[in-house]
Amino acid sequence: MTIPAAGGIIFDDDGRLLLILRTTPPSALTWSVPGGKCESGESTAAACVREVAEETGLAVEVQRLAGRVVRAAPQGGVYVIDDFVCRVVSGELAAGDDAGDAGWFSRADLTRLSLAEGLFDALREWGLLPQ
Template identity: 35%
Template structure:
């Protein structure tokens, strides 16, 4: 019976196989976060307008668009929210287990541009020394910074 199923599966072809797999399996949004550092080792934090009061500070974060690499998501999100250009480095964390979301985090370095925040999404953007982080920073982002610093 398994051989018959395997033969039938193979005869369907790639497009039909992918469509069936897409219908059968969960579809996730992918949240991508960037731990952005400058030459002095400071990290870029944003005070997010749409995040809960009391924990609005965190790294640049956004959702990947369809057909966009996660690295490109970081570059796009940082530029949209701050006007800055970054170069993406190593993958720091990949977390699953959420209902409809997967979280990905990369390190990145500042390579240019002038800080100009998107006032719709961001209240403030500043560079912080890792040992002088602001009150109201997302605890998960503090953990991410500690994890990425271990290298």
């Protein structure tokens, strides 16, 4: 079974990347970009905007598709995740929904965090590692 999902790659004015601490599977207790599964009939871009708002309190605008990753789903099947580069249009950062924490992180910070599987490699491949 293929499960469509989306994620948001968002940088602040200092070039730091927005990450959330996941509290539920998959990737529980790891840091990742905000995102999640699409609702029925929802586009991946719309899911990205909704999930970012739910998990971070930030309203974003999708700028472009960064890339696609495929990850195993805990209940079987696979998540097909479209990751989008977004920009913040409003809101105040606050962890919400299934995010245990949220923050802005530099490239050096990423080496000290427990990241979701494949996140660092995907960002590097797409030329989107933070400064």
